[in-house]
Structure formats: structure tokens, C-alpha cells
Amino acid sequence: MTTSLNSIEQSGARRSSRLPWLESLIAVFILLAAWLYGFLNTRSPVAPLVPNVLPGAQRVEARGEVFTAYGADGQVLGYAAAADATGYGGPIYLLVGVDPAGQIAGIQIIEQRETPGFYALLRDRRFVEGFLDRPAGQPVTLGEDVDSVSGATLSAEAVAQAVYLAGQKIQSEALEPTPPPLRIGLPEITLVALFLGSLALARVRQPRGRKILRWALLLTSMAIIGFVLNQPLTIANFASLLAGYWPTWQDHLYWYLLLFGMVGYVLLAGKNIYCHTICPFGAVQECFALLGDAKPVLPPPLYKRLKWVPRWLAVLALALGLAFRMPGAASFEPFGTLFSFSAGFFPWMLLVIVLFASMIILRPFCYYLCPVGAVLDFLILLRKQVKGRWNKKPLASAK
């Protein structure tokens, strides 16, 4: 097999160069402008929506975050509160109406920035109806209290969490929402195992041992992170991070481990272990590389120009995700198309072209298109430059 680890590592090393400060400043300025635009153009006022979830309300009074709805005769019809929770691609913001007996009477989805395909699954399965007539402020177990939606588990959990938080607000304005229970399962265990395996890989000196361990990591990631969970690191994760859409850590530990684990290691150690040993789509490309005996193709003058492509694609996707506050829609990578077998015509076309090219060129998506790799590379360059300046070394020696 010509797809050796050394060739990949050497190719990866060729990606590094000096940090282009001018382009970085332009990119940061674009992202700040997009963030500001999104900040000023989102979130609609909630009070006028209260009669939607408590029909018959003639008057609405706000007390803190809780709205009290009154009928024509002045009697209390019920209470309403809004809350949001983050799913896979972005938050779902909803309004919950509760009758005086404490039962949920109505729910309105005010805004949602979830990945469109996942949200469509919730809507099509009429998932939200399962919460009606349930007691407000009580934790809900998906699959037991309310039917879950396979293929959109994180989105369904976000709805359940938002309904729960809104109910908690209504139950007691002063009561802090009870944090959800800590959840550690297959995703978290797999990710930590892959991370530790990647660290161990650096200590294996024997080439055959390195090759075997690396393939074990890649295939495990492809099977579990890719096909079973469909939760690889995407540009949507970075867009969510920058937009401030951080899910509750107790039940989204995977999100934090993935994002902060990989970014944290890049910043601490200056190495990108995700792309080379954990990325499930990288594993798929390498499997296709075996079929066609693909090799790294990075002709120096051309690659020097083309390496700007993933960088600016990353900036474009992040800027759109921030400006419209739809992080999930920023994810243009073909990861979801492959691992969920669900997408439109153009994502499928992109996937087919990339996989076909993978038989000739080693990891073409990684080197020429991937926004995640571009972001992680940028962080490595930034770290290198900052460290170089901190140590008062000339830039040339930091290369």
C-alpha cells in the first residue's frame, strides 16, 4: 500500500507556513461583521405570541420571563414562557403555554436554527405534539415519555430540553432550572478512546505497529463516529461556538469533548490529530485511496495558491452561519450526505466527485476543500506565530 502514514504526515507538514496576517485580519473583520449583523437581526418579541399558545387570551402581563394570560372575564387562562436549547446545528427557540393546572396547553416554535434536514424530521413526525397535556417542568425521557425521532436525536432532545426549561420557569420564576443528568454513552467513550489512541500513536516507533494502530483508529471512527452516530467535527460546530449556541454540557458532553478536545490539543500541543487519525470522512477517503492506489498530489506552486480555497470557504460558511444565526446550514461538507445517506442533488454530486477523486488523489477533500482542516491549520499557525513572538524568536526560526 503506497498510502503510508509518512507520506500523509509529510503532506500535512507542507500545509504549514507563516500566518498570513493581512488575510487573517480581513477574515476576522468579516466574521465580526457577520456576528454583529446576526446579533442585530434575530429574536422576535415573545409577548404578542402568548395568545397563540393560550387561545382566548385577551391580555398578557409579563413578570420576569413568565407571561400571565388573562381571558375576557379577567380570569387567569394560563402562563407562558420561552426557552431555547441547542440541537445538532443550532438552537430551537420555543414558547410553552401552560394551563392553571400545570399542564402544557400549547407550544409554538418561535425560531429554529437547526440543520434543516433534522428539523424537517421533527416536523414530519409531529414530534412536538407528544408534549401536549404533559405536566410542565418535568424532565422527559425520550423513547419512554415521548416518542423519539431516529435520525434527529439531538434535535429531539433540544426540543425536550427547551420545553422542560420553559416549564421550569413557569413553575417557579425564582427556581433555577434543574440541570439535566450527566450523560456518558457510546459517543463520549468512543471519542475519548480515539483521542487516547491518537496520542498513543505518536509514541509507537515501529512502522508496522503505527500503520495498524492508525488504521484501527480510522476504521473505528468511520464506523462509529461516522455511520453509527453521524457526528463528525464540522464547520457547523465552529459556527455554533462563535454564535454562542452552546448546549448544556451535562447532556451534550460529546459536543464539548469533540470541539474543545480537538481545538484544545491544537492550541496546547500545536498538532492536529483529528484530521489524520480521527476524522471519519478522512478514513473513507483513505479506503477509496486503497482502491485506486492514490497518492498525495500537492504540486508546490499550485498547492500554495489552492490552499486558500478551504480557508476562504471556511470564512464564507462561518460568516453565513453567523449572519443568519443558522450554524447548521453552514455545514457544506459531504460528511452528513455519506453518513446519513440523506441529502439533495448537489451534496450527492459533491460527494460522488470527491470519492471518485479519492481513488486518484489521497484525501482530496482534506487538502483542497475541508473547512475544518483549514480552521485547525489556522489555529496551529496562530499558535506558532504567537509562541514565536512570545519567545522573541525571529519568524523564520518558527517556520
Next chain:
Amino acid sequence: MNVRRSIQIFVFVCVFLVLIILAEAFQDTDSGALSGEIYLRPYIVESRGG
């Protein structure tokens, strides 16, 4: 066709597809953002906006 030309075509086509994918994803931002679906007892669903 040499290797460089092949890579250029590959990148050009893929970037074109990526731009279309992003345009499709963000073209309907208002209806995607302001969902407006209302669920009421006894399971009446109204739809406003998207």
C-alpha cells in the same frame, strides 16, 4: 491532461457545488428561522410563516 490541470478542474467544480449548496441552505433563512408552527390541545397544528 496534466495533473495540475486535473486538480484545478476538480477544485473549481467542487467549489462551484459548495457555493450552490450554501446558497440552497441559506436562501430561505426567514422561513427556516421564524418557523411559527403552533401545536395546541387537542393536537391542532397551525402553520404560520414557513
